[in-house]
Amino acid sequence: MPVAPLSPQEIEERLAGLPGWSLDAGRLTRSYRLASHFAATAMVVHVAQVQEELDHHSDLTLGYNTVSLAVQTHSAGGAVTEKDVELARRVEDLAPGHGAH
Numbered sequence: 001m002p003v004a005p006l007s008p009q010e011i012e013e014r015l016a017g018l019p020g021w022s023l024d025a026g027r028l029t030r031s032y033r034l035a036s037h038f039a040a041t042a043m044v045v046h047v048a049q050v051q052e053e054l055d056h057h058s059d060l061t062l063g064y065n066t067v068s069l070a071v072q073t074h075s076a077g078g079a080v081t082e083k084d085v086e087l088a089r090r091v092e093d094l095a096p097g098h099g100a101h
């Protein structure tokens with residue numbers, strides 16, 4: 001079943017519950033800083049596991065000690081949907097365990 005685009009107001013409401021996340025060029029985005037490159041790499045693997053579980057995938061960028069995500073729903077024409085919000089929430093849940101902030 002196709003997933004519906006969120007309205008601008010719905011996106012603002014979802015972002016209010018996702019500190020650190022923002023809407024940038026039509027995608028939900030956040031960058032995290034970690035203690036080391038290895039810690040950042042471990043977080044990327046953990047995010048990838050969640051993305052496979054959800055069958056929903058961000059553009060996931062590993063830096064020296066940073067992990068950055070940008071996500072939109074391609075099957076909804078590139079809109080932001082609840083699937084993107086769900087992924088963001090799942091990443092927020094796992095981030096503290098990696099010392100990401």
Ligand SMILES: C[C@H](O)[C@H](O)[C@H]1CNC2=NC(N)=NC(=O)C2=N1
Nearest residue numbers: 055056057058072073074075076
């Ligand atoms: C076949 C598979 O379900 C689709 O290609 C999924 C996979 N991951 C996805 N990820 C994102 N971000 N948007 C999608 O529309 C999407 N579709």
